[in-house]
Amino acid sequence: MKITVLSLFPEILRGFFESSIMAKAVERGLMSCELVNIRDYAIDKHRKCDDEVFGGGAGMLMLPGPLSRALEAAGSSPCPPAGEASPEPGARKRTVFVTPSGRLFNQAMAAEFSREAELVIVCGRYEGVDQRVIDRYVTDEVSIGDYVLSSGEIAALVLVDAVYRLVPGVISGESLLEESFAASGGARAAALLEYPQYTRPALYDTLRVPEVLTSGHHANIVRWRLRESVRKTLAYRPELLAAEGLSSEVRKLLREIITEGGNDEPNTEDPGAANDGR
Numbered sequence: 001m002k003i004t005v006l007s008l009f010p011e012i013l014r015g016f017f018e019s020s021i022m023a024k025a026v027e028r029g030l031m032s033c034e035l036v037n038i039r040d041y042a043i044d045k046h047r048k049c050d051d052e053v054f055g056g057g058a059g060m061l062m063l064p065g066p067l068s069r070a071l072e073a074a075g076s077s078p079c080p081p082a083g084e085a086s087p088e089p090g091a092r093k094r095t096v097f098v099t100p101s102g103r104l105f106n107q108a109m110a111a112e113f114s115r116e117a118e119l120v121i122v123c124g125r126y127e128g129v130d131q132r133v134i135d136r137y138v139t140d141e142v143s144i145g146d147y148v149l150s151s152g153e154i155a156a157l158v159l160v161d162a163v164y165r166l167v168p169g170v171i172s173g174e175s176l177l178e179e180s181f182a183a184s185g186g187a188r189a190a191a192l193l194e195y196p197q198y199t200r201p202a203l204y205d206t207l208r209v210p211e212v213l214t215s216g217h218h219a220n221i222v223r224w225r226l227r228e229s230v231r232k233t234l235a236y237r238p239e240l241l242a243a244e245g246l247s248s249e250v251r252k253l254l255r256e257i258i259t260e261g262g263n264d265e266p267n268t269e270d271p272g273a274a275n276d277g278r
């Protein structure tokens with residue numbers, strides 16, 4: 001997958017692109033990334049990229065010229081003029097403008113973007129971007145949350161990070177299956193928040209790891225994790241539990257948790273349950 005990010009301040013993004021897993025993914029040929037400085041496409045002697053808003057209003061807007069030229073150079077195709085046939089769905093390069101007035105970003109969108117061969121992301125600055133550029137080149141307007149950042153670079157990084165790690169081979173499939181919002185696996189037909197996790201030592205200061213996790217009883221561990229996922233989702237994101245597709249097991253756990261604070265007794269029927277005491 002190739003990701004191209006257009007920005008007036010590409011240095012904000014460079015560190016991320018050159019670090020850690022992303023650099024490895026690039027080295028392994030799974031990803032390629034390009035940072036484009038929109039100012040390189042300004043043609044006047046001051047390399048001007050912004051101007052006042054028609055009709056009045058605070059702040060400045062990004063000019064259509066430099067950004068359009070940068071988008072053309074990145075291979076984003078213009079949407080055909082009114083009256084002309086639209087291209088086949090998927091024929092236009094996916095071009096995302098990150099903006100607080102876009103569609104709210106989520107894991108399903110990240111997965112959808114990760115299936116594209118190429119993604120172009122536009123970072124806004126100042127008060128935003130001339131609408132004509134959005135109308136002509138942008139296929140998706142995306143917000144990372146209901147708050148306003150001072151520019152699009154941080155939002156673009158959030159988007160890139162959520163997307164590239166889903167590209168096959170970048171991160172192990174097993175890690176992806178178990179994290180929050182993974183909605184594909186086994187009993188987890190709907191997306192739940194991830195359960196709490198612990199590492200050694202089993203007793204840290206006065207704090208002990210839940211006993212079930214050191215019991216070696218796999219079925220109890222799976223059940224405990226699912227229950228904790230449901231409990232956490234209920235506490236922090238109850239709206240996720242109202243979604244279609246909750247498994248009967250999740251619904252049962254939910255009822256238990258709501259009615260009596262839950263029955264946390266581990267299942268001791270398995271005679272093979274071993275406590276290795278770590």
Ligand code: ADE
Nearest residue numbers: 098099100143144149155
């Ligand atoms: N730019 C500024 N705020 C933003 C947000 N919440 N999401 C996406 N882009 C932004």
